[in-house]
Structures are given as C-alpha cells and as structure tokens.
Amino acid sequence: MTMTTMMMRMAASSSSSSSLTFARRRLLHCSVQNPLTTSASSLQRRSFSQNKKDNPHNGGFRNGTNNFKGLAYSSAAAAITATGVLLTQASQEHTVDAEIAKLQQSNGGGIELKKIPSRSEQIQSLISTSEFDVLVIGGGATGAGAALDAASRGLSTALIERGDFGNETSSRSTKLIWAGIRYIATAVSSLLRFKNLTRPFDAMKDFKSEFEMVLGAHKERRILLENNPHLTNWVPIAVPVAEWISWPPPFGHPIFATAPLLLPAVFKFYDGMGGFTCPPSHIMGKQRAERKFPQLASEDAHYYSCFYEGQHNDARTATYIALTAAEEGASVANYVEMIDVIKDEKTGKAVGVQAEDKLSGNKFEIRAKAIVFAGGPFTDGLRKIEDPSCKPAVAAAAGTHIVLPGYYCPRGLGMLDINTSDGRFLFFLPWQGKTIVGTTDRKGPAVSTPGPPEEEISWLLKECQKYLGDDLPVRRSDVLSAWQGFRPLASDPHAPPGAPVSRNHIISVNPDTGITFITGGKWTTYREMAEDVIDRVIEANGFEDKAGDCVTDKLRLRGGVGYDRNVPIKLVQLFGCSEDTAEHLARTYGVHAFEVCKMAKATTKTWPRYGNLLIEGYPYLESEIEYACKNEMALTLTDMLTTRTRLAFLDSTAARAAAPKIADLMAASLGWSGSEKKNQLNQALELISEFGGPIPQEQLRSVTNIESLFKAFDLDGSGYIEYDELKQCVDYWGCPFRSEEEARAAFNEMDIFKDNRISLLEFKKWWDSPKNKSRLKLDLSEKYKLSPDKIGKGQGAAFG
Numbered sequence: 001m002t003m004t005t006m007m008m009r010m011a012a013s014s015s016s017s018s019s020l021t022f023a024r025r026r027l028l029h030c031s032v033q034n035p036l037t038t039s040a041s042s043l044q045r046r047s048f049s050q051n052k053k054d055n056p057h058n059g060g061f062r063n064g065t066n067n068f069k070g071l072a073y074s075s076a077a078a079a080i081t082a083t084g085v086l087l088t089q090a091s092q093e094h095t096v097d098a099e100i101a102k103l104q105q106s107n108g109g110g111i112e113l114k115k116i117p118s119r120s121e122q123i124q125s126l127i128s129t130s131e132f133d134v135l136v137i138g139g140g141a142t143g144a145g146a147a148l149d150a151a152s153r154g155l156s157t158a159l160i161e162r163g164d165f166g167n168e169t170s171s172r173s174t175k176l177i178w179a180g181i182r183y184i185a186t187a188v189s190s191l192l193r194f195k196n197l198t199r200p201f202d203a204m205k206d207f208k209s210e211f212e213m214v215l216g217a218h219k220e221r222r223i224l225l226e227n228n229p230h231l232t233n234w235v236p237i238a239v240p241v242a243e244w245i246s247w248p249p250p251f252g253h254p255i256f257a258t259a260p261l262l263l264p265a266v267f268k269f270y271d272g273m274g275g276f277t278c279p280p281s282h283i284m285g286k287q288r289a290e291r292k293f294p295q296l297a298s299e300d301a302h303y304y305s306c307f308y309e310g311q312h313n314d315a316r317t318a319t320y321i322a323l324t325a326a327e328e329g330a331s332v333a334n335y336v337e338m339i340d341v342i343k344d345e346k347t348g349k350a351v352g353v354q355a356e357d358k359l360s361g362n363k364f365e366i367r368a369k370a371i372v373f374a375g376g377p378f379t380d381g382l383r384k385i386e387d388p389s390c391k392p393a394v395a396a397a398a399g400t401h402i403v404l405p406g407y408y409c410p411r412g413l414g415m416l417d418i419n420t421s422d423g424r425f426l427f428f429l430p431w432q433g434k435t436i437v438g439t440t441d442r443k444g445p446a447v448s449t450p451g452p453p454e455e456e457i458s459w460l461l462k463e464c465q466k467y468l469g470d471d472l473p474v475r476r477s478d479v480l481s482a483w484q485g486f487r488p489l490a491s492d493p494h495a496p497p498g499a500p501v502s503r504n505h506i507i508s509v510n511p512d513t514g515i516t517f518i519t520g521g522k523w524t525t526y527r528e529m530a531e532d533v534i535d536r537v538i539e540a541n542g543f544e545d546k547a548g549d550c551v552t553d554k555l556r557l558r559g560g561v562g563y564d565r566n567v568p569i570k571l572v573q574l575f576g577c578s579e580d581t582a583e584h585l586a587r588t589y590g591v592h593a594f595e596v597c598k599m600a601k602a603t604t605k606t607w608p609r610y611g612n613l614l615i616e617g618y619p620y621l622e623s624e625i626e627y628a629c630k631n632e633m634a635l636t637l638t639d640m641l642t643t644r645t646r647l648a649f650l651d652s653t654a655a656r657a658a659a660p661k662i663a664d665l666m667a668a669s670l671g672w673s674g675s676e677k678k679n680q681l682n683q684a685l686e687l688i689s690e691f692g693g694p695i696p697q698e699q700l701r702s703v704t705n706i707e708s709l710f711k712a713f714d715l716d717g718s719g720y721i722e723y724d725e726l727k728q729c730v731d732y733w734g735c736p737f738r739s740e741e742e743a744r745a746a747f748n749e750m751d752i753f754k755d756n757r758i759s760l761l762e763f764k765k766w767w768d769s770p771k772n773k774s775r776l777k778l779d780l781s782e783k784y785k786l787s788p789d790k791i792g793k794g795q796g797a798a799f800g
C-alpha cells in the first residue's frame, strides 16, 4: 500500500469518525506500520511528554515537526503533519457540527446562529422596497438602536450608515456602560448653589430630572449587562483618597470638600439606585491596593473607595446592534450615504432620501413614511441637507483618550480621579489587555479624523503620573495609540421659548418636512433613546396598529441566544485554541465564535493547535477576517483595523504592522485585484497615521538632520537606540522590517561597538558609510523625501 493511498483511506475513514481523538489514533496507527513513518511516530512519542508539560489541555500529541532533526525523515514527517492537519480539520468540523447541534437542541431553544443577508442583498432590498415604514440615517449606537427597535416591533425598517457601523463617536468612547455617578454629584452641586435659593421649585425640578436621568441610566446599564454577557463585563474602579478634606473641592461646591469621607456612602447609594444589581462597592485598604496595583504611588493614599461600572467594546456592540436589526428583518447597509432628501412637491413633506453606495458610486432612492436622523455630532450636517437654514442643534465637544501598556492597570482594576487639575473626571481603565486613559473636553465642531492634539496627550500623561511612583515614569513613548471623539451635546431648535433644556437626549420633529432627529444622550442609554424615538415615530405616523410594544429590553443582541459563561472553555476544549483567543472570540462573537473557530486553520504548533494569530501579542485570528467579510459586512481594510479588530485603537504600530497581512486575507475573501489591495492599504495606513502613537507627529515633522532622526528613534531619551526602539520606530515610520532576521541584521550593522545599543556616533557612521545601501536607509529617505546623498559626513547636515 503506498503512503498516498493509505493517507486517502485514512482521510475517508476519518470523515466518518466522530471525534478528533479517533482521527489521531488512526494517524498514529498508520505511522507505526510504515518504516518511513516510524521516526515520525517516535518523534511524536518523544514530544509527548514534553507536550504534556507544555500544555495542560493537550493530550500530548502534536501536529508540528519542531523537534525533528533528521534530514532523512523530514519529508515523511512533513507529509504526516500535513495529513494530520487535514484529518483533524475534517474531523474537527464533524465534531464541531455535532457539538453545535447538541447546543442548539439544549435548554429551551439552545443557541441561535442566524444568517444575515449579504450586503448586496441588503442594497437590493433598499432599492426595490417601494416604501419602508421607517428609514434611519446613521449607524452609530443611536441609529442602529432605533433600527433594531423599529424592526423588532414589526415595522418595515431600513438603516444606512456612510462608513462602517459605529465608526464615529460610538467607537471612540471611554467604553463604560455607566450610570453617571458624576451627574448625581453635579446635580447635587447645582441644587445647593446660592442662586437657587431664589428659585427653589425650579431648582428641585432640575434636580429631579437629573436624578431620573441617572435612574434611567442605571436601568439601561442593568439591561445591557444582563442581556449581553457576551459583549459586556463589570469593571471595578478604585478612587484613591489621599486627603480627608479635598480643596479646591470637586464639582466646584464646598460641600464636596468632604467627598473623601463620604465616598463609600455615596457609592453604596449609587449601588442602591441600580437595585444592587452590580457587584457591591467596597473599601480597599492601602496594603490590598498595593498588592493589586503595585505600581501605585500609594504612600499618600489613606484608602481606596471602589465601585463598579459596566464595560464593553463599543464598536463591536454598535456593529452587533446593527446586525441584530438585520436579523430582525431590517434592510441594513454600511457605506451608504444620504446625499439628499426627497420631498413631496405639494406638501413639502419628506418621502425618502437620495443615497449613494460609497463602494460602487451608484446612486438610488430609498422611500419611507418616516425618516429618522441619528447622526450623533454630525446631525446638523444631515439637517442642513434637509433645510440649509436650520438652527444648530448640536454643540460638539471633543474628548481624547490615550492607550498605555496593560501593566499600568494591572489585574483588571481601574482607577478614577474625581478631581483632576481642570476639575474633570479622569478614568484609568483596563481594556483589551491595555490601559485606556481619558478623557479631555474641548468644545469644537465634530470632525471624522481620530488624531488628537499633542497638548491633550501631554496633559493626560501628566495626570497619570500623579498615581504612579516616581520610579515609574509614564513616558511619551509608552503611548501606543491616541484618539479623539466628539460628544453630541444637544439643544432642541424647535422647542418653544422658555422650554427646559434637556441634559439627556433630545428628539425633535421638523414640522415642515416631518423628519425626526435624535441626538445627545450616552452610549449607555442608546436603547432607551431608540425606544423613545420610535414611540414618537409610531405616534406621529399612526403606526399603532402595525407596531407591537417595544421588546428590546428583553432582546439579546446577536450571538447572545444560548451564550453562557462556559463558551470560552468549550472553545478551548473543542478547538485547542489559546485561552486568550477563546476569551476574545467568545466576548466578540458570542455563540458565533464556534463558526469563527471552525474556519481557523491548524497552527502546526504544540499549542495552540488551532488559530493562527494576525499579529503576535494580540488574540485576533486570521479566520476572523474571512468570517467578518463573509458574514458581517466587513468591507474595507480600515474597518478591519479600527472597528472590527481594535488594533488601531489599541496600538497604532501593531495595526500598521498587521495591515499587509490583513489586506492579503481580505483580498482572498473579497476578490480584490492587486490595485484594489494597494489602494486599501494606502487608505488604511493614512488613517492609522492619524491615530497617535509613541512618536509625536511634531517630532516626525521636525526631523531635518541626522541628530533629529537619531533623537526620534531614541524613544526613552537614554542617548542610545535599543533593539526594540529600532523595531518600533521603523514600524511606526512605515518601513517595517520584513522579518526578525532582517531587523536583527540591521541592528547588528549599526551596533559597531557590539554593546547591544547604538550611540549617535555609531548611527552617523552607519548612515554615512558608502557601503550602506540598506533598504531601511533608502525607504526612510524615500518616504520622507530625504536624499541619502545629502547626509553630511558626520556633520548632521540637513536631509533633502
């Protein structure tokens, strides 16, 4: 029997086998019979004990050939490995299908893996539907929520978004699902203002409305967390108390000077407002805080008062709200922009919109009885299309976040400064393995670009330093990414004079066109906002007969039906993926994580056995790209790097490094041509360059000579370029090394004194050397329009 026939037979038999183990047993059995494979078998036996040590989840078998030294057997081992991969993949699918079927039948309905029509089917539906009941413009949290609310009540619904779902404000929040402890404090502070003594009833009314808003936020926080354990989690947040009397007082009122003493009681009251549905607030002593967060400058703190808020991956939640609307029957499309409003010539009422498919350039009409604008901070832009003379309704305010390495926020504990140098709240939160710090507050018109001003990054770094010991400086080079978003602060332009200004969201109808807009509010309250706006639409359009009651308070978002906390463990057991990856997949796709894993390829490693990473250090899998393109309307490389994975938000250097690989995978899934792929790559790299990173934009622009280039590479200002700095800078400057070997060779070439670091003298010598025709020098010169010939001989002469 030839080896090939044997392999084919094995493949045939494995398709009928019901378990992964069975396929492996066959593989081993076969290898013992063939002299060529005896070594492969002994290789596997040899590595068995080693693997058992490496990997507690693994029975000890391996697909890889890592330890295989003998040249004579290498081809046989490779063949075995390849066959093993095929077999385990085939058997894997079988096992997984059986497992998924079992889960689907279990506990009252089991898991639901609903398919969504493709984007082209969605566009076709937008074009061919003669008239929708409701058309929503804007696919952030608010618009996607409105579409979901309308569709789940049985109204025929359409949703269009000009970019990817949630790509604007809804992906740039602090990621908290928070009930608004600050609003309570602000409300108390304004109630107790001296001037309110003359208007006690109005003051009480304002306080009541603020209090009700916070109660509403508590309710929404509970609903979002209870219904969607796959997308949300609780995060503990500690407030350090360093002085018993705080002066100047937080929230600008003397009563809050005693806040340090009152915090534990305030947090208990806050827990109570949420019906004690969150983990209980508590006090943490200095020693415990030091154990949990050793980096803290804790010698000054008397104690820490801890409370809990919800947390999520905001862009992901927005995408899943939009896709859940599609599951409920709405026609939903990203990259479709509203470019005009169609009005009835006689009545002037809006009857639809002119839309443009931003990918194909096709223009088409979408007709609807009711139109809702949900453009967040861009709502006035939409309203101006409808009525160029409209009064503004949104006053946007920018907020910046920086992202630092995870070790600044260890063991899942966040921190909150309730009294920063400018009197704001500043969060220090663990998120996706990193630390988010934010935010600032600066009034100004909303723009789409994510890049924040350098002075805001510096301010945030300065505020962080207060909490860390002097021996742990937070450096500019620690900033992995930085981005800004615009809060949609709203006022109602159609309100009668003297009407109270809402501090929450506003819903307003243009009496001339009948178009409703909704803006303001918070991420946390998106569902309540959606319910309110659709209630209003139903009432205004007489949809009462066809629309049912709102059901979104009971609805689980996509991937949530059948999800339980053991999904990550089941993923590890079934697929042999790493725990980090399993956790990430479960918390991103819910029960659809099984489908993502099913697409994952074998790694040929001991562990993890399945799931090749997009980039080292992050749990994202290659198979997620194919899954998102085929099942979740992912269309551009920029989306994949920003909203689908969060790489650009977490680490702009890593995003840049992963971009070419993701472009290849997307090209394969979406059938991009070579020029399309190049185009996508250029666009994505341009957007990523707007995110902040370890090197300030100013510094990049200020490189004019060899000294300033050296300084830009010397991230920690030590006077030397270390290996990691060289790699990080070269990535960041857009000329990444193609391999570890290339990076090492370049470093060794520069490290003339062989002391594992590069001084300015060595750097100059390397650059000036006539023999130096390296790709790095040429790339840097070309990218920054620097002429290598004009580098003076050790003179630090100007580039280009």
Ligand SMILES: Cc1cc2nc3c(=O)[nH]c(=O)nc-3n(C[C@H](O)[C@H](O)[C@H](O)COP(=O)(O)OP(=O)(O)OC[C@H]3O[C@@H](n4cnc5c(N)ncnc54)[C@H](O)[C@@H]3O)c2cc1C
Pocket: 137, 138, 139, 140, 141, 142, 143, 160, 161, 162, 163, 165, 166, 167, 168, 169, 170, 171, 172, 173, 174, 175, 176, 177, 178, 336, 337, 338, 339, 374, 375, 376, 377, 378, 381, 382, 397, 398, 399, 400, 439, 484, 485, 486, 487, 488, 519, 520, 521, 522, 523, 524, 525
């Ligand atoms: C710095 C910052 C931190 C925040 N932190 C929190 C927090 O921790 N917790 C919390 O609850 N809230 C937070 N918020 C508030 C929250 O992020 C916003 O309230 C929420 O994301 C607004 O969602 P939205 O859908 O109204 O707006 P957006 O997300 O901006 O959505 C509007 C959408 O309309 C689309 N659009 C515009 N014009 C058109 C057109 N012509 N055609 C089609 N589509 C169009 C845009 O592309 C955009 O995607 C924060 C906000 C900021 C700025």
